[in-house]
Amino acid sequence: MQKLRSQLRNIDGKSYKGYKSLQGNYQFQSYKLAIDYVQGDPFASPSKIRLIIPDKDFPIKKEWIQSKQRKIYTEDVIARHIARAIRKNQATVRGSGKSGLLSIDAPGQEILERTAVTTDGSHTTICLSVGLPANGRRINGREAEKLFFQIIPDILKQSVFSIKNHDIEAVVQLADQQEVIREKMKENNWIAFVADGAILPRESGISNRPLKKAVPFQSPEENRVSIELPHRDEPLTGMALKQGITVIVGGGYHGKSTLLTAIERGVYHHIKGDGREYVLTDSNAVKVRAEDGRKVTNVNISPFINNLPHGEDTMDFSTENASGSTSQATNVMEALEAGASTLLIDEDTSATNFMIRDQRMQELVVKEKEPITPFIDKISQLRDELNVSTVLVMGGSGDYFDAADQVIMLDEYIPHNVTQKAKGIASQFPSERKHEDESFGTISDRVLLPESLDSRKGKKSKVQAKGLDKILMGKVDIDLQQVEQLVDVSQTRMIAQILHHLEQKGWLKQKKSLSELLDEIEKQMDTRGLPSFTPRPNEHPGELARPRRFEIAATLNRLRTAKGLSPHALKR
Numbered sequence: 001m002q003k004l005r006s007q008l009r010n011i012d013g014k015s016y017k018g019y020k021s022l023q024g025n026y027q028f029q030s031y032k033l034a035i036d037y038v039q040g041d042p043f044a045s046p047s048k049i050r051l052i053i054p055d056k057d058f059p060i061k062k063e064w065i066q067s068k069q070r071k072i073y074t075e076d077v078i079a080r081h082i083a084r085a086i087r088k089n090q091a092t093v094r095g096s097g098k099s100g101l102l103s104i105d106a107p108g109q110e111i112l113e114r115t116a117v118t119t120d121g122s123h124t125t126i127c128l129s130v131g132l133p134a135n136g137r138r139i140n141g142r143e144a145e146k147l148f149f150q151i152i153p154d155i156l157k158q159s160v161f162s163i164k165n166h167d168i169e170a171v172v173q174l175a176d177q178q179e180v181i182r183e184k185m186k187e188n189n190w191i192a193f194v195a196d197g198a199i200l201p202r203e204s205g206i207s208n209r210p211l212k213k214a215v216p217f218q219s220p221e222e223n224r225v226s227i228e229l230p231h232r233d234e235p236l237t238g239m240a241l242k243q244g245i246t247v248i249v250g251g252g253y254h255g256k257s258t259l260l261t262a263i264e265r266g267v268y269h270h271i272k273g274d275g276r277e278y279v280l281t282d283s284n285a286v287k288v289r290a291e292d293g294r295k296v297t298n299v300n301i302s303p304f305i306n307n308l309p310h311g312e313d314t315m316d317f318s319t320e321n322a323s324g325s326t327s328q329a330t331n332v333m334e335a336l337e338a339g340a341s342t343l344l345i346d347e348d349t350s351a352t353n354f355m356i357r358d359q360r361m362q363e364l365v366v367k368e369k370e371p372i373t374p375f376i377d378k379i380s381q382l383r384d385e386l387n388v389s390t391v392l393v394m395g396g397s398g399d400y401f402d403a404a405d406q407v408i409m410l411d412e413y414i415p416h417n418v419t420q421k422a423k424g425i426a427s428q429f430p431s432e433r434k435h436e437d438e439s440f441g442t443i444s445d446r447v448l449l450p451e452s453l454d455s456r457k458g459k460k461s462k463v464q465a466k467g468l469d470k471i472l473m474g475k476v477d478i479d480l481q482q483v484e485q486l487v488d489v490s491q492t493r494m495i496a497q498i499l500h501h502l503e504q505k506g507w508l509k510q511k512k513s514l515s516e517l518l519d520e521i522e523k524q525m526d527t528r529g530l531p532s533f534t535p536r537p538n539e540h541p542g543e544l545a546r547p548r549r550f551e552i553a554a555t556l557n558r559l560r561t562a563k564g565l566s567p568h569a570l571k572r
Helices: 002-011 016-022 068-088 141-158 165-188 256-265 324-338 359-364 379-386 419-428 489-504 514-528 549-557
Strands: 024-027 032-037 047-054 117-119 123-130 190-195 202-204 207-210 224-227 236-242 245-250 279-281 285-287 296-299 317-319 342-346 389-393 406-411 414-417 463-465 470-473 476-479
Touching (some): 002 016, 068 117, 068 123, 068 141, 068 165, 165 224, 245 379, 256 279, 256 389, 317 324, 379 389, 470 489, 489 549, 514 549
Antiparallel strands (some): 190 236, 202 207, 224 236, 463 470, 470 476
16 A cells, blocks of 8 residues: 555656556555556546455355356446445546546446456455546646545445445345246246236336336236245246247237337346346347348348349348348348347338238239248248247237237237137138248358458557447447347447457367357356456456357357458358
């Protein structure tokens, strides 16, 4: 402590680069401070520090970290307490640029594995970003001293050292409950569970918090199940959706898409009070949509699109600018290639000609002249041949009733199981459309070539996340705006680190299939942790959160080069 205080006083008023001399470790009374990276300018990205607290000063019970799930939840609740304390103590340091800025990678509504806080039973490590104070481009040593010796200790006192045992007990109990629900889902072949009383609507399009005065979810009697949960006196009841084909119907603004969005986000676990903490979905469920204008590289879309007028090969299809139907076919095939076991589709974000072709259109435009085999002719084959389920929001075509295993109707946000009624209508008014295909077809099994990853920009190598939905890789922009299950900017940062790691370590030289590559990435995250993908894993890793394999795959599938398609392609 005294060494750091002395150094700060010695460099006060000097050039800002003098802060570089602070890099290193300093022992405080209840924790060690590690200054890993010092910004070169007060306006640059903040400096990176770690606070390492030994177990004797902040005891972590063994049962809190006895499973990976419990450990993630314990680290998550610590990060939330620190984030709240930082917000209360913000803007008390004066200076130019980012002077006094202090932040942690604060979790949102989802509980994700992060690098912000890690604990292993012997010590707890907290990763923070800090703007070192300056006057112009001169060191403000007095304000820096205030930051390190007053503000940071106060934040720890108000957060880490104020956390009560019951705060952590509550979250590890939630972890146990959500784990039991997932076990029940596997035992009973459910692809989704939505608890009675869940609050599904969000505050607004830009807020992920629950909507106040929303109608609580109430499961249909036919779908209601009961689950005995640990740490809970009463069984939890709710709606279970079985494997197969579920069609969600209802009038406009009655809650169809709201239900699907909750199911879409159920691949992640949510905090207590979110309203969706007991809404869980098959972890391999993927939302697919049309994506006009996206780039497609060497994908087998022949199950859906064939016999193009110019004779293009749809078993190895590439384009710089896909149409709605072509892009949706691509997104389905890429999801299947990455291992999706459930597809989530909303007609609002789908291409009409990809979803349905009715009898009259079949009569006017004969099959030989129509390259597109619509999804309605493949949905049963996905279930029967590939064991892939579908949850589909459909308000415009009753032709899907024939294929549906269950039909759920939303009426003023309350779901009703109308399967029998829908089947009766289908019998009363039989569809005259012709079924257009007999089997699903083959799925892409491609290898990513080493040339695909090029992070060079001039003489430098650069891979950087730009917000939630963009990654800059060298001269290439990777657009992730339509990858809807990417929920946290720190996941995007992690994907950027993975891309850089794959390039630097030469992983693509092994010429593994895309699916095998994703398996290896997940294995390294499981065994060596998220920081193992960073250049200096033993220092501050940056603000990272774990992405799913499907969002990593979506990024790899959207790689671009300035020259175009040929040299970097994902090859079959």
